[in-house]
Amino acid sequence: MNTARPYARRARGILAWVAAAFGVLTVVVGGRTLAGADPGYIVFRPLLIYNTVMGVAYLVAGITMWRSLEAGRRAAAAVFLLNLLVLAVIGYLYATGSAVAIDSVRAMTFRTGVWLILFLGLAWLGRGGRAAGT
Numbered sequence: 001m002n003t004a005r006p007y008a009r010r011a012r013g014i015l016a017w018v019a020a021a022f023g024v025l026t027v028v029v030g031g032r033t034l035a036g037a038d039p040g041y042i043v044f045r046p047l048l049i050y051n052t053v054m055g056v057a058y059l060v061a062g063i064t065m066w067r068s069l070e071a072g073r074r075a076a077a078a079v080f081l082l083n084l085l086v087l088a089v090i091g092y093l094y095a096t097g098s099a100v101a102i103d104s105v106r107a108m109t110f111r112t113g114v115w116l117i118l119f120l121g122l123a124w125l126g127r128g129g130r131a132a133g134t
Contacts, residue, residue, distance in 0.1 A: 008125050011121065011125055012065060012066070012069055012072070012122070012125055013066065015065055015072075015118055015121050015122060015125075016062045016063070016065035016066035016072065017062065018114075018118065019058055019059075019061050019062030019076070019118055020058070020059050020062030020063060020066075021062075022055075022058050022062075022114060023055045023056065023057070023058030023059030023060075023061070023062055024059060026051055026052065026054065026055030026111075027052060027055035027056060027059070030048060030052030030055055031052060033048055033052075034048060034049070034052060041101045041103040041104070042100075042103075042104075043101075043104075044093075044099055044100045044101065044104050047086070047090055047100070047104055047108070050086060051107075051108075051111070054079070054082070054083070057079060058079065060075070061075035061076060061078075061079055065118075065122065069122060069126055070126065072122055073119065073122040073123055073126055076115060076118045076119035076122055077119050079115045080116050080118075080119050083108065083111050083112040083115055084112050087105075087109060087112050090104060090105055090108055091105055
């Protein structure tokens with residue numbers, strides 16, 4: 001890591017922590033719902049399963065971010081793109097009157113936005129290091 005940018009390591013650590021914490025929270029909430037807890041809205045089971053599995057991927061991506069800026073950036077991009085694809089599918093299903101609740105669309109929009117921010121943060125940190133010659 002570039003010593004001319006002492007905040008970069010801390011910023012990457014914060015991004016990694018957010019990703020990992022988001023993953024753990026996603027697995028816990030998804031696991032509870034899969035086990036029968038009522039979330040208070042209509043559950044689209046395929047989306048619930050996807051999100052719970054992705055919670056593990058979020059945790060792995062967070063660990064990857066901690067270990068490597070470049071690999072973490074790629075992991076964040078992959079998670080963002082997968083979430084964006086799923087958001088498009090459930091948005092379409094919602095618009096056509098399928099059994100997808102607006103709460104699910106909103107939650108998926110939030111997840112996708114979080115991963116876009118994580119990716120952009122890592123990309124920004126990476127650009128700064130290359131610009132400084134590292």
